[in-house]
Amino acid sequence: MLFTPYGSAQLTFTSHNTSNVRVEVCVCPSSLMGRKRGRSSREQHATKRRRRPQQSPAPTDLDYISRDDYVVIEDFLYVRPYVFEFRMNFRPRWRNQTIYNVFCQEFKHTDEDYWKKEVRDGRVLADGRPINDSALWNDGMEVVHVVHRHESAVLSAPIYIARDEDDFVVVSKPPSLPIHPCGTYRRNSLQFVLKAFYNTGKLLAVHRLDKETSGLVIFAKTPERAAQFSTEIKEHKVQKTYLAEVEGLFPARLSECNESVFWDKREMKASVRQEGMEAKTSFKLLKVNRTRHSSIVECKPLTGRTHQIRVHLAHLGFPIVNDPLYGSQIRLQKTNLVSRGPSPLSISLTHPKLAEKSTASELRQSYLACEWARNSFKQRGQHLSCMEEGQMLSCFNCPQVTNVKNVAVQQMFIHLHALRYESDNWKFEVPPPLWMEQKRDSATTGIGNVTSSLSNCILS
Template identity: 30%
Template sequence: MALTSVDTTQVPPNPVKKPPKVAITPCEPPTDPYYFEGGLRRVRPYHYTYNTYCKERWRGRELVDIFISEFRDRPPEYYREALAAGKVSVNGKPAGLHTIVKNGEVISHTLHRHEPPVTGQEIGIIHEDDGLVVIDKPAGVPVHSAGRYHYNTVIEILRAQRGDAWLPRPCNRLDRLTSGVMFIAKHPKAAEMVASKLKERSVHKEYVTRVKGKFPDGVVVCDQPIMQVSPKLGLNRVRATGKTATTKFRRLAYYPPHDPEPTVGTGERAATPPPVFANEQEGYSIVHCLPLTGRTHQIRVHLQFLGHPITNDPIYSNRRVFGPELGKNEDTADRDDEIMERLNHMGKTEVPDTVSYRTHLTAAPLVPPGTDTSVVEQIMSREHEAAVHEYHKRKGERLSGEKCDVCDTDLYTDPGVHELGIFLHAVAYSDDAGDWKYRSKMPSWALPPPGMDGPREVPDWQPVPEEDEVVIGHGTVPEGMEDDEKPRGQGNVPALVRGVGLVDISSASRPQQEQ
């Protein structure tokens, strides 16, 4: 066959046009956006223009449908009014309610931005060299700008500390509510090196968590597939048609229900103990987790399916949403609609039902011996009322009933302490070859309660023979799966399989997206 030369200097008759530059913020960004109050890092409201390319699932849909179905920061009425007022543009041109969005178009939306506060805890540094910073990410702080967050993110906080000229490059990403080890590259070469390790699956990840009830003994393997049910609500669930997901679990400690010891103070009274989580009234377990795949909310979803959800998880441990069984063993879509409807109210008019104040745990006051019992009862009553009042004050973020005097949008209350993060911590990352390992400390919520014995450090994961593992789920690799999709450490047929159906293990005897 003869070779035909091609003139590469010719321009196609209909070249693809680059979208116009529409990333224009209508005012200068704040030079010092942060201030601290009540233990929280806060950002003053400011104007901002969101810009995003049309996502695949948005193609051919009307703008009003996209905004109302995909975003929950504002009520539907706000988005309708914003579209009608020309606050939204497509490729730099004002758009209306019924504008159809096409592939490659850029959607811009200018608004007065109100960022939620995050913890005032500083970002910890575990290791730093010329190319890499290994951080200990605080719970409740998102990594990238998304949704209502921009300056209150790991990236922007680090830039504020080290100068705008420094461009941090996250190599892995933890969910906003999750804390623990993260890699931040200082330059592209370091980012490429870490990314290649993650892509090759030669990095060993370990988590520690605190779950409802007494987790079974031994190593439990859950390989139930997971699918995203609602991008808007961040809801993922076990589904036979979902993506392959495998997690290994091992209980480190179990702490039965107990009354906290009174705190000895220097004043007249003892300090009031914190609220006890409703899902911990039967006790709780500290569990070591080894995810072999990296699906969104993987550990959280698998623990819910096993009947031991993370005790303060505002989604998967919420009885108002999932009912008394908390979605245990559910792998069908039968209740999806009602679950999504209930979840949609959380953070607006209701708060997650994951906490409960146990009034009988109010600590006894420190009073001199022989004091009249009526005086003691009066002090106890005042302590109890103050504790209940403080608890309700911090119940959680919800609509406050007030409006912004600049943009007239509905305002939220501050998040409760328990909503600034969940009991899930990325405790260690290591190279499978054993060349390096970075580890953070055991989080405070995983330490043994006063007066009890338990681990104060997370031990290295100790593998066991496959025949000693309890496998919950498919237990086999689906036919047709590519070899590079098989989770590490799993053969094609594990020794012990407990089918796909309803499995109760409570009596058992033994830059991907991350949690």
């Protein structure tokens, strides 16, 4: 039983073992929160300054995620569609504007007719209640948009666990998988997949790695350890080593690039510009394949700009293989990472692996993290199937498993791999990428050495 001056609520949900758990929050009337008799004004002021004890955060789908929320078909990992609530909090610039107009202005990926229908059908709620198209924003207001969420597919490559300690874990990320929820990815992110398939618990990301890039990722298990890693990275105390396969015969004499990098938020792309941020990357040629007309290059970014290695190599005239964003002309149709399986867009909820009976009963953990789904369950006394959820929410993605913005297979990976991170206190290394192990023809010349020994993955 918790007392709070902010309001009251009651939450009921069903855990994995189907036992009922009830959490009650009871309001302490505001009339009882005022001044007590016999207390001086100084004592009252000191009481107001006291920090209220922090309450445990509400459970989310990360707390209940399991491998049953996923299905592997051919070379792809799919997330079963689920009910999700996008939440927005009031911002001063929206004062005196209608919620409907703000949604039309802020989310231009859909048209006004779409938002008109969502509002009319009661899927946009303010402070828990459906709105009309004339409802205005108010200070402190929270608006929820209930959707049937379909995520983009990712490659079903395994995740290598390099180190798993009490306060951190080091893994080798496959390409196509973002580190944390973003855009059309939530459960198909590294944080969720690790918890669902490898039972790592809730992890804290301490650095970035593009979803198309493979290789080393460090997660902390505690806020204290996350702060330590983040501080070292921000203070440039961590040396990072990457491997890249680039187009062309990279010259051995070319050792670094010091061009400033500018990030265009609208285009979501970096470029070399004088008005950009200072950036420096060192390079070392390792191998050349004259038949394929490509090279393997060791890259060490001395600064941490977004897409720094990719844009520096492209600026030098040697774009990374399969990276069309920065000018690559080599497009890989098939590698040992991706087969010629069905397109992710061709899979529907009628696929045998997705149409199993269990999807309508045992696999509905998403109900635990969504108020709309909990209320739906209370009203009907049973869980809905994915298709039934979609029908109730007028989902325009159903019956496809993925969403309309799904990523094409060729855009899921580039030949860039994070190999090694090290500081004065620790050193982590993961195996080289699969494309490094592909057999080279006689025209391949070795110029350096790339170690794959796991003994180098040590903590000082």
